[in-house]
Amino acid sequence: MYCEGDSWGCYLPMSLRSMGSDPMERVVKLASESAVVIFSVSSCCMCHAAKRLFCGMGVNPTVYELDQDPRGKEMEMALTTLLGNSQTVPIVFIGGKLIGAMDRVMASHINGSLVPLLKEAGALWL
Amino acid sequence: MANHRVGETGLTDSGPSSNHHHHHNIPYAVLHGMNVPPSFMHQEGSAFDFGELEEAIVLQGVKIRNDEAKPPLFTAGRPAATLEMFPSWPMRFQQTPRGSSKSGEESTDSGSGVNTISSKTENQVEPESPISKKTSSLDQQQQVEMASDISRTGTSQNQSAAAKTPQEKRRGSTSEKQLDAKTLRRLAQNREAARKSRLRKKAYVQQLESSRIKLTQLEQDLQRARSQGFFLGGCAGTVGTISSGAAIFDMEYSRWLEDDQRHMSELRTGLNAHLSDSDLRIIVDSYISHYDEIFRLKVAAAKADVFHLITGIWTTPAERCFLWMGGFRPSDLIKMLISQLDPLTEQQVMGIYSLQHSSQQAEEALTQGLEQLQQSLTDTIAGGPVIDGMQQMAVALGKLANLEGFVRQADNLRQQTLHQLSRILTVRQAARCFLMIGEYYGRLRALSSLWASRPRDLYDVGA
Numbered sequence: 001m002y003c004e005g006d007s008w009g010c011y012l013p014m015s016l017r018s019m020g021s022d023p024m025e026r027v028v029k030l031a032s033e034s035a036v037v038i039f040s041v042s043s044c045c046m047c048h049a050a051k052r053l054f055c056g057m058g059v060n061p062t063v064y065e066l067d068q069d070p071r072g073k074e075m076e077m078a079l080t081t082l083l084g085n086s087q088t089v090p091i092v093f094i095g096g097k098l099i100g101a102m103d104r105v106m107a108s109h110i111n112g113s114l115v116p117l118l119k120e121a122g123a124l125w126l
Numbered sequence: 127m128a129n130h131r132v133g134e135t136g137l138t139d140s141g142p143s144s145n146h147h148h149h150h151n152i153p154y155a156v157l158h159g160m161n162v163p164p165s166f167m168h169q170e171g172s173a174f175d176f177g178e179l180e181e182a183i184v185l186q187g188v189k190i191r192n193d194e195a196k197p198p199l200f201t202a203g204r205p206a207a208t209l210e211m212f213p214s215w216p217m218r219f220q221q222t223p224r225g226s227s228k229s230g231e232e233s234t235d236s237g238s239g240v241n242t243i244s245s246k247t248e249n250q251v252e253p254e255s256p257i258s259k260k261t262s263s264l265d266q267q268q269q270v271e272m273a274s275d276i277s278r279t280g281t282s283q284n285q286s287a288a289a290k291t292p293q294e295k296r297r298g299s300t301s302e303k304q305l306d307a308k309t310l311r312r313l314a315q316n317r318e319a320a321r322k323s324r325l326r327k328k329a330y331v332q333q334l335e336s337s338r339i340k341l342t343q344l345e346q347d348l349q350r351a352r353s354q355g356f357f358l359g360g361c362a363g364t365v366g367t368i369s370s371g372a373a374i375f376d377m378e379y380s381r382w383l384e385d386d387q388r389h390m391s392e393l394r395t396g397l398n399a400h401l402s403d404s405d406l407r408i409i410v411d412s413y414i415s416h417y418d419e420i421f422r423l424k425v426a427a428a429k430a431d432v433f434h435l436i437t438g439i440w441t442t443p444a445e446r447c448f449l450w451m452g453g454f455r456p457s458d459l460i461k462m463l464i465s466q467l468d469p470l471t472e473q474q475v476m477g478i479y480s481l482q483h484s485s486q487q488a489e490e491a492l493t494q495g496l497e498q499l500q501q502s503l504t505d506t507i508a509g510g511p512v513i514d515g516m517q518q519m520a521v522a523l524g525k526l527a528n529l530e531g532f533v534r535q536a537d538n539l540r541q542q543t544l545h546q547l548s549r550i551l552t553v554r555q556a557a558r559c560f561l562m563i564g565e566y567y568g569r570l571r572a573l574s575s576l577w578a579s580r581p582r583d584l585y586d587v588g589a
Binding site: 043044045046048049050052053056057102103106107109110111112114115 | 477480481484485487488490491492494495496498499502525528531532534535538539542543545546549
């Protein structure tokens, strides 16, 4: 069983985990490699807003521009399936954990849950 | 003997020469009276004829009375038959009807059906007034009636005249003068009235015509606007017209404002009544749901017409000063509340300040994202050779569509801020807080109305 990020165990079906080149797996792999990961599209302005939000907080996010990745399209589709069709980039992972699209990020920041998550992931120092 | 020859008889047999002159003068005067004003010549037929006919008839009545004759002509009301028997009378009254037989023949045939008055006058009038060719049937009717009235008067007078010749003459001469003066005045008034009524009728008809044209134009505009309205519902609106989505939102928003008043009075009474926390919680929660509703409505409005929300037309001018991404700026709201929410526990104070901080960061992020959108849009539209205009526009349209997302995120931020406030504060504090928010925006709206109706010279700074 492939389980680099334990937190992902509950999200992925067993069958998918065995496939290495699966886009979802790639997403998960990339998401857990950094404290803050943003899956973005380079021309998307909302993604730019998300990047500015984290930078403004002093966090240095890892950004994957899906339009510049050869397998980006598949990954984008996988992400959409994961989140539900209404959600779109930017999609944020903190500490390997899926936070969601922009409105979820905003909500979590306002209700005060974002900063502890960032601290927990080691992205934010006191 | 020759009753018909009254006129001639009158002329030749009339007593004092003064009368004779009178006879001559009267028609002259009258005729002059009629013909001098040039407007008469240019008027349409009916009243003109009527005035003339009336004069002719009255004069004829005067004539007959003076001459003590009993013309049988009046029974049928055809004094016109005798009119042509005054060859010395100038202008029309001299004219013998061309079509009809000579006056002599007519007179022998006095009782027979000679031309009606109207036709007579027509014959006579024709050469005189080029315009008034025909008389309206109504006026003819009037003429006939008038003629018959006068004829009756004339007849009765004639009968009495026969009895007292000299007195009649005298009376006739004096009353003749009076009658003439009165008659002149009356005739002039009638002409004037007829002319005025014609002018009024003309004006009224013109007004009707122009109203009809205006009505058809309005109908066309309405048709066009309606068809555009359906079109606008699905696409971006054209300049100057309000889209159906915007109109719907405006309507919903005004209803929401009314609800807001109701909620605020509930909060007020709840606070003053010192309700239990659980009861107050219900009121506070309903106020939060009330705000949730407007954010829901704004989602639909952003989809239908994002520019309507962004430009803030749906708000009042004073509110528009503070507009940020189609609504209030959450950090501004918190700044306004902070001083008024005392007393707060330390934890609450920290919570409020951290809320303010995070909302500021979120606002900043969204603002920068919007700036990038603007920059991207400018890059797409401005400069460079236009290789493919339509392609360029299509790309720009795609970018413009992102505005909806930003307004939605901004509204989301507002909604989250209000929810967080209710979490940080106690029920009582939250009730006071929301009352303050409602009152604050109410005052801003009142300020807008006052501004709109301010006396200009008081507040304008002199040059």
